[in-house]
Amino acid sequence: MGYDDVTSQEVSDTNSLLLNFYVRSILDRQKNNKPTRIIIQLNDGTKEELIPKNKYNELIVSDTLSALMISQLADNPKLWTVFEELFSFKGLKINMSTIFKYLDTKDIKSIKVIDLILLALEKNQIFIGYILQDKLHLNPPKSKEIIIDLSLEIVYIS
Secondary structure (H helix, E strand, O other), X not given: OOOOOOOOHHXXXXXXXXXXXXXXXXXXXHOOOOOOOOEEEEOOHHXXXXXXXXXXXXXXXXXXXXXXXXXXXXXXXXXXXXXXXXXXXXXXXEEEEEHHHOOOOOOOOEEEHHHHHHHHHHOOOEXXXXXXXXXXXXXXXXXXXXXXXXXXXXXXXX
């Protein structure tokens, strides 16, 4: 959408955001009850917060995500089926939930990653990482001990 090979990344992202708004307004006026998914490419992933959450389940694709996927597929082509499942409309979803949905942390000051994995498994979720103080930690060592605070969230697939 943004033609980042012709314009600057900033202009490209602005065009993508404006076009997204335009497409959503058309879909709203059509009163279409069919599930519609909008996919947007942003060069700067921090602009994702400018897109309000809604029924169209936008998927924001950045150059970083594309590069990571391509490098992983080059290394292991069998991952294609995993990506296909993750990015399909009815497929599995990557989610995050606060630690408080898993356990009462009043008396707990820290927790090991292996314990987070087990907590997620109890809810039929696949633990892939955690967010602590707005920093994402993917595939952390199982023995790593995490200091619990209000910002701790579990990232999982379900």
